[in-house]
Amino acid sequence: MREIKFYKNQSGKSPVEAFLNSLSAKQAQKVIWTLKLIAELETVPKQYFKKLTNTDDIWEVRIQFGGNIFRLLGFIEEEKLIILNHAFQKKTQKTPIKEIKLSEQRKSDYQSRK
Numbered sequence: 001m002r003e004i005k006f007y008k009n010q011s012g013k014s015p016v017e018a019f020l021n022s023l024s025a026k027q028a029q030k031v032i033w034t035l036k037l038i039a040e041l042e043t044v045p046k047q048y049f050k051k052l053t054n055t056d057d058i059w060e061v062r063i064q065f066g067g068n069i070f071r072l073l074g075f076i077e078e079e080k081l082i083i084l085n086h087a088f089q090k091k092t093q094k095t096p097i098k099e100i101k102l103s104e105q106r107k108s109d110y111q112s113r114k
Helices: 015-022 025-040 097-113
Strands: 003-006 049-051 059-065 068-077 081-090
Touching: 003 025, 015 081, 025 059, 025 068, 068 097, 081 097
Parallel strands: 003 081
Antiparallel strands: 049 059, 059 068, 068 081
């Protein structure tokens, strides 16, 4: 079983929690369902959780709800701990580079303050 935590910036705010609070109840329920699946399944299907290529070891939680596509980005620490540090609604085919770079910056910030 994996543990999922949300990154908090230096002032104690979590960008992922802020994003989740902006979703409708049904959208948030689908995100929570997906996170539970990732935490509990030994092998998670790539449609829900996938490592992004050409990144600093960034992983992507993939959620589709109706016509909306949501992504939560983060990294794996100590094998069973997932730190999610960025979330956004995806509107293009590929994950935008600026979203990946922001996740990488937050990963670096997390590791420097740990």
